[in-house]
Amino acid sequence: MNECPYLQPYEDLVKKFGGSEALVAKIANTLLASWGADYKEFADNLRAGNGEEAARKLHRVKGAVGYFVTDELHQQIIEVETLAKEGRLEEARQQEPGLLGSLERFDNALRAAIER
């Protein structure tokens, strides 16, 4: 049982990964080690006004975290990605800190889940 609204229930994750807790931990560790770098590239590109590239980078983040996050966080990512893709950069910039906060909460919850 986890309390983070952004992380799928651990039991569901294990089921999704063929019943293997080891596999969940392995993939989670890869994800935890990599999403930050992709996110930074997204944020840098967004600040620099490169909407399409920012959207591409956020798309990668979405692909990586997609297996673990809840619909709520997934939708949040899609919204910012769409804004960046459509060139609505100011709106995307406004939403970016909130998105980062959600992803960090997700990150903490996932770390705690696999440590348990």
Added chain:
Amino acid sequence: MYPLVILERIAQNDQRGLTRRVKILYAEDNQTQAEIIKDFLDLGLPAAELDHVETLAEAEAKLKNDSYDIVLLDLGLPDAEGSVVVQGVHTADPKAKIIVLTAQGEEESARQCLKIGASEYLVKRDVTYECLLKAIASVTSEGSESIQVEVEQTLEELRAMAGKDSDSSFEQFGKVYSRLISEPRFVKSSEHRKFAEQLVSRGLSGADALALHADSLESVCKQAERQDLASVLKSSQTVLTATLVYMIDAKRSVSEEKPL
């Protein structure tokens, strides 16, 4: 629910399910996603051969130099996106079965890909170990299931026409007859004619020949690679026709030689 037995057979590369190792090409540039799919395959298809590439150009090059049963395809590669990716892969190897992995919200694009060569699509976020194996089982058995049915129907028809079992004739002649079916170079050769004459001299009728043909065909099909069944079935028709014609000829010769 997909029959568990098929998943198990595929997982074990069982002779009854897949007669050879499944070869998969996986095109994906996102490392985390790639690792997830690779781990699913390691877990479910440990004997599968997997090649991973990150671009369409690399995928096309692999497909031109090698043969794959399945291509798992991300629609957002660095050098191409959407249907262009599927078209490129399908052109490079029209025989490879394509399973598209698409992002949530882009299902319409994936559905379009089914019209231009993809066999199946999966939404990445929803991909589980089980559904990935199901998709692989589904596309790899597409063709082989139908040919298996065709073989069984043919055997049934032949046995119904014969109206009898081959009994001891299969023990006597099955080995040679099976060779005629499996090795097309002997079909309509002088050996084939002599073999048919031998059947007549041993007193076999047309019905006996049909029964012998059915048992021999069944024996060859059991040993054949699944992908070879269609050609075995096709060549067996020529074998049967020629055998019956040679037997008629032989009978006619025998009756002509009989003194009045």
